[in-house]
Amino acid sequence: MPATRTPKQAKEWLAQQGKTVQEFAREHGLDPFTCYQVLSGAKKGQRGESHRAAVLLGIKEGVVADAPDQYGRRKTDIGTVIPK
Incomplete structure (x- = not known):
């Protein structure tokens, strides 16, 4: 995931993805x-x-306990750290 975004940048990111x-x-x-x-x-x-x-939108760094598969989550993971 890219560096932390502002809310405005997160909205633009969503728009870029359609x-x-x-x-x-x-x-x-x-x-x-x-x-x-x-x-x-x-x-x-x-x-x-x-x-x-906020973490999934890239607005802040943090841990998401049930991150989607695209972040490499395994069933054995307790929490997933999503880096910058």
């Missing part, structure tokens, strides 16, 4: 409203689902 926030949320098992809140800055992504959304 994805809506709804599609991104569905792909990652997130609540779309939470994703919108993280992208708007209403939620900072400190814990819970907003943390997971």
Whole structure:
């Protein structure tokens, strides 16, 4: 994953991929409203689902306990660190 993005850069990243926030949320098992809140800055992504959304959007570095397969998750992993 690239270096940490700003919320604006995360929105542009989604647009470059041709994805809506709804599609991104569905792909990652997130609540779309939470994703919108993280992208708007209403939620900072400190814990819970907003943390997971912020990490997967690249807005912050962190650990996601149930990262998608594209990050190399194995069944034996307890948590996955998603680097810069």
